[in-house]
Every structure is written in C-alpha cells, then in structure tokens.
Amino acid sequence: MASYLITGASRGIGLELVKQLLELPASQVSKVFAVARNVEIDAIKELVQKHSDRVIPISASVNNTASLEKAVESVKGKLDGQGLDVLVNNAGINGLTTGGIKGMEVDQLSQILDVNVIGVQRVTAAFVPLLEQGTQKKVFNISSALGSFALASYIADMPTDAYIISKTALNMLTLRWAQQYADAGFTIAAISPGWLRTDMGSKDADLSVEQGVSEVKRLILESGKEKNGKFLNIKAAKTDDMMWEYDGKDIAW
Template sequence: MIEQTKIAVVTGSNRGLGYAIAKKLGQIQGIQVVLTSRNEAEGRMAQEKLAHEGVNTNYHSLDINSDQSVQAFAEWLKQTYCKIDILVNNAGINPTAQIEESSLLTVQLETMLSTFTTNVLAVARISQALIPLMKAQNYGRIVNVSTEMASFSTLSDDDYPLAPSYRLSKIGLNGLTAILAKELQGSNILVNTYSPGWLQTDMGGVNAPFTAEEGAETAVYLATLPDGSVQGQFFAEMRKFGGAIQLNW
C-alpha cells in the first residue's frame, strides 16, 4: 500500500516551541508541515529560515482567536489537501510575568479571561473547525501543549510560581483534552496533552534549562503515535524520564 503524505499543522509556529516542532516534524519523511502564524510576515520569515535549514513547509496565516481566520484556514486546508492528519495546538500566551499574577487576590480578571480565551477557547474553536476533516478519513493525531504546572499535584508545590491565569488556563486545556478524547473514543483520532518542560523561548526566558528542540521531542512522539495507542492522557516531557510517561492530572 502506498503511504500518503501526512499533513501536519502547528499553531504559532513562527517562533519558539512551535517553530521547533514544525522543524522536527518536517524532517520526518512523509510529513508535510503547514507552518502557521497570526502575523504573516513573521510566518513567512520563519518559513524561509526553515527552508535554509533544509525543511520545506507550506504556509498559511492563522489567528486562533479569530473565527474568520480559523474558518478561512479550514477552507484552505480542504481545497489544498482535502485533509489534515496532525494538529499541534502549540500557540499560547502566558502573563505570569505580570506582578498581579503572583496572587489570586490581585490577578486581573480581564487577564484571566484573555489567557483562557487563547489557551482554551481557541483550541475548542480550531477543534470544531478541523476535526471534521479528521473524522472524514478516520485518522488524526492531536497534541495539546500544556505544562506540568497544570498538574494538580504541583499546585501546592513551592517550586512553581502561583501564576493563576496561566495555570487555570492549562488546567482547562487538559480538561478539554480529556473531554475530547472521550468524545473521540473508538475512532482513530488520538488526542493527548503534554508538558514540554521549561524552555529557552521568548516565553520561557534565557534561564530555562532546555532548548525548544528538546521540548519538541514529546510533541513529535505524540503526533506520530501508531494506531491503537493511548489517548486522552497527560504526558511528561520524555527527555526527563527517558521515555513516555504520564503525569498526574
């Protein structure tokens, strides 16, 4: 049987972890990556940079917070490929550096809402737009990028900042993953969430111990799971444990 090229979409892949995931997926034979960004010029620059690194991608703009942008993207995917095989929901925001985020008593509710809007609602929006294309071929791998700070087992841990907006949003993303997995049970669409670890990106800062490339490893593992694999689980970064292990919710 001739294996068809798999189409992989990575949200927010103009920089940081998304760029590293796009690069690693694009290096796998048989995967065509669609690089996406909300700012077209920045996305095109990233696409060019990847081409210089030997990875050819296709590009389309995608602002996950915009109904119009997501619908236009879904339509383009349909017209161009008639399918999507892999979706990495990487795009996210993190307002933890704001001073108000050090206390639930001072956190700005508007910030909480905007963080939830990007990190959770936008993933629901893109799921609604793209999963029908996966259902049509009964194949899909969905990877949601979370954080170990969203594990309930870390909430009382002194090692982490309180970060109420960010952590509650990623707890929401984990919940969305579990609900979606339940709904997709019995299909060959596998949805999982994972923590990439603390990474040297604009979000993670220069003091982070790991590179974006290291953080991308587990995303690639989950994006290329064989049929019949686990779904609806929360994974730790593989590097830390020498293999795929599940985190406590």
Template sequence: MKKIAIVTGANRGLGLATSEALIQRGFKVIMAMRSPDKAQKELNVLKMKGADIVPMKLDVSQEKSINDFVETIKKEYGFVDVLINNAGILIDSDDGGNASVFKTKASTIQKTFNTNTIGPFLLTQKIFPMMKQEGYGRIVNVSSGMAQLSESQTASAAYRLSKTALNMVTNLFASEVGDADICVNAISPGWVRTDMGGPHADRSVEQGIKGIIWAATLPKGGPNGTFTRDGEKIPW
C-alpha cells in the first residue's frame, strides 16, 4: 500500500515543491490548502503527470476546518504516514516600517500564531494518535532560522515568536513518541525564493525543500526532536 503524506499550504512555494518531491518518491499526497479552486492550474499539471494527489480544503488558522479535515482523513484513509506542517504567514510588515518590535500589534501576533503555531499544534494533536496506532510516522514542522533563540534578533517579532513556539510544539510532541517509530522534527529551509522569501533570497525552492524531504523520509530510529537545516543540526 502507498504511504500517505499530508502537506499543508500545498498550493504554492515550498508546499507545492514538497508535494511534488513526495509524489516522485511514491507517496499519495493529500495536498491541503485554503482554496483548491484557485490552484486548478498547478493541480492539473500534476494530474497530467499521473501524480497520485488528493487536493483537500484546509485553513490551518481555523479549528473547525482542522477538525473537518481530520475527520475526512480518518473516514477515507484511517492512517497517515507523513505530516508536513508547512503553511505559514509572515505579516509583520503590516505594522509598518521595518516591523520594529516597538510597532508590533497584539493582533498581528495573534493572527500569526493562529496559522504558524496553533494550526500545526492542533493538526499534530489530531494526527499523532493515528500514527501511534500504526506505530509509524514522520512529522515535519517547517520552522525558520528566525526562530533561533541563540542569535540576537530584531524585527518581525510576531513571526519569530510564532516559529520559536513551533519549535517547542516540536519538542512537546517528540517527547510523546514512546516506542513507536515516529520522528517529530523542526527544520529551517533557509532563505528561499518564494512569495514569502522574495526574489533576492539566496536559495532555490529545490534547495529549500531538501531538509523537509530528509525529515519526511527518515529511516527507522532516525532523529527525533531535532532542529535542522539540510539534515544538519542547528542551534534552537
């Protein structure tokens, strides 16, 4: 039977490229996204290549959307091998200027947390028990170098806070794997040329997904509870 992978934010950027890479590695990919209707072009390209994909509606900032999504997954498939918590937003510039920490609004932090932290938390909370039942799972939280506490940081406070908290989400669930062959890891893709990273970023999308695919396809007994870039540990 084919392995099943869920990728959130699968309609563009790192999520779309991760979906393609997992399809090439033989996965059936549940491509979760806010608006499947708007991604028809991308989905048709994949379908024409014979990709085994299931586009599904999911807004990770909405608890009801997560609950409906998980219920459908349980009913249709009953198991999940890989969960890539990729969907994310960086909206600090909405607060103006260079998004100084002194300008950050509570609403920006709350909105950012809903998507970048609470969404992945709830989705993991609901998918993890299915993995535990099967005794197998790989969970990849797409974090950021901007989450690192080990570096002095300025600006983009909401984003940084949300990704540092996502790293703790990783740590919390990684501590729950017990004897099961489950690996829960956070990765940094580096600065990547996507809509979020912009055209001047120093890495291609292919380079950016390298560490995601590495963490999604770890062998039995692979690392658990780590923060890596391209498969190499980086400081929290």
C-alpha cells in the first residue's frame, strides 16, 4: 500500500490524477491527499463521498508557507505513524507574454516563478521529513517539454516566456534534489505530461487529460531509482495533427 500527495488537485491534471489513483485497489493506493487552495469544489466532494476512507482533501496554497505547515501536520495525523510514499508537485500557473521577452512584466515573471518553482521548493522541503519515513520515497514534478534547452529552438516564438523560464528552472530544481537525495534512496524526477486539453492547455491541445494523466500515472507507478534525476516523457501514438512527439523516451534537459 502506498500513500500519495498531489498538489493542484482541484482541476486539470491534478484532479484527474487523484481520480485515476483512486481507481486502483486500496492494496496498491491506500490514501490520496488532494491538496488545493479550494477543496470545497463539487468534484472533490464527489470523490470524498465515493472514497471517504481513501481520499483526504487538504486546504493549502503552494505559495503560502504557513498553510503548508498546517498541511504537513494534517497529513502527518492522517498517516497514523506511517510515512508519505509519493509526492506529486503538480500545482502550476501559466500566462501569455505580450511584446516578446522585452515586454514580459516582472510582476508576471515573479508570480509564475513563485508558484511553479518556489512553490515546488516549499512543498518538497515541507514534506520531505514524511517522505523519508515512507517506503517508496518518490517525488515527481510536473514540468513541460517547453522547459527543455534542447527543444528551445522549436518554441522560440511561443508567447509564454515566463512559463517557459519557470519550467526550465523547475527542471534544475528537480535535478538538484535528485542528486542530493539519491543516497537516501529517493526517486526524484520531472515529468512532461504532454499538451493536454485542460483549462491551461486549451481545447486545441494534442491529447485528452484522461490519456495524458493515464501515462503520468504509469510513469509514477513504474519508475524506480533508475529514473532518479531524469526528465520523463509520456508515450502516445503519433497523429498528423499533434504538435509534439510522445515517444516515452527521456527528454534532454
């Protein structure tokens, strides 16, 4: 049995991942902590009604240290003396940049970095003591292929500068954690979930959220220490209308 904590669980990838994890037997997934600023939404309430003994809503914001401290205590109390097994840092925000890099507002960059990078640091640092007590010691950061230096030339004109910068920074943050916690038995990796049809991804994206998250779930379940410090890509059959290729191979940083 494994316990999971998912941030950004009120919508999109996070909500769908909570749903798909709960579809697995309790012998495989014992508890799912669904972390979001607002856990009073209908979708989370429905999951609680259906899986009252396995899903636990936790109200917290990744850019609020005090709320995360309270969240740690809540999770600790619900683990009944056990450790936390898997952390998925999924919470993130996006934003368009008008006028190119010169026109990128410093306030926008600061806000996106605070959630997408510093937020991941806050959450991971807060929960790593519980992860150290867990049996799997897995941390997965939901990143994006947009953050890859190797692919930068393909997205030079994409008007999401602050978001792209944040995902590149997140990748290095992931790698630093992976390197420094390898000897402690951790598996820490970044996952590019693909361009998915969520509110953030838009209706024009390559894949449905269900398809992309199913692959994210597979990577989380199957990845062991051999994937520590890697940038993982999902696998999906290529069609002519897809922008990206999902070959299941590690992405170059």
